[in-house]
Amino acid sequence: MADSVTSEVEALTDWATADNRRFLHVVYRVGNLEKTIKFYTEALGMKLLRHRDIPADKYTNAFLGFGPENTHCVIELTYNYGVEKYNLGTAFGYFGIAVEDLKAAVDTVKAKGGQVVSEGNLPGQTKPSAVVEDPDGYKFALIESGPVPDPFALIMLNVLDLDRAITFYEKAFGMRLVSSDSFPEEKVSIAYLGYGSDEKTTLLGLTSNHGVTEYERGNAYAQIAVGTDDVYKTAAILKEFDGKVTREPGPLPGINTKITAVLDPEGWKTVFVDNADFLEELP
């Protein structure tokens, strides 16, 4: 590549890196909002932050998390009117929640009728953890950690080509690679990426399971939402890095917030959300 072209491409990554980005929320579909809200508030200790109903598109959102949306990465549950069951597939991994006292957290989940599916270290995780399932079968790993600003610590997704995914998230999304390690005995390689200045922030964890050549995508998990100061420039940059833009930048009907949506090389979706519009959405 000619030097001038290289520097133009680097300038795009530099803009994405300098943009005012953070994980706003992770979005997925559930079959019964009330049941899920009850589990997240009572068993996992989250707060119900707000509801949003979009009758024109026949769906309702509920936002839950460990703190306010202007500082924390939260969960955006989607209930599509009348849809009670989704296929989780095999490509989605799990969410990680940092807990200071693992035993107490597990006891609370059990006391509230939650299902603990495994206890002990997760592949590639050095910290003690326990995995619990929510009413739709989404897995939450409770991971023993010191105090953190936001206990919603990890969004874990499986990928087939880890190096390609890391490059895409670094160059096209302006993310920082926090760590990348291979664990041959456990047959996994995991990379953690994010927007914060340290690892005590919500991270995207990408797992390559050695020897796995395909995943079932399912239709339950939807996307991560990332804040940006300019959805138009963001979409233009994503296209330069061969991101598949599935929603051209502009205001979202019914909500009016400007967004753009893109698929990474593995098909994982991210929605970039205009930061100023997002703050207008908040109660």
Ligand SMILES: C[C@@H](O)C(=O)SC[C@H](NC(=O)CC[C@H](N)C(=O)O)C(=O)NCC(=O)O
């Ligand atoms: C503004 C931004 O933070 C959003 O939340 S956009 C919400 C929108 N949600 C839906 O469309 C949910 C209903 C849909 N039937 C579903 O099951 O996903 C959304 O995710 N838009 C992104 C897009 O690419 O359209």
Ligand SMILES: [Zn+2]
């Ligand atoms: Zn959203």
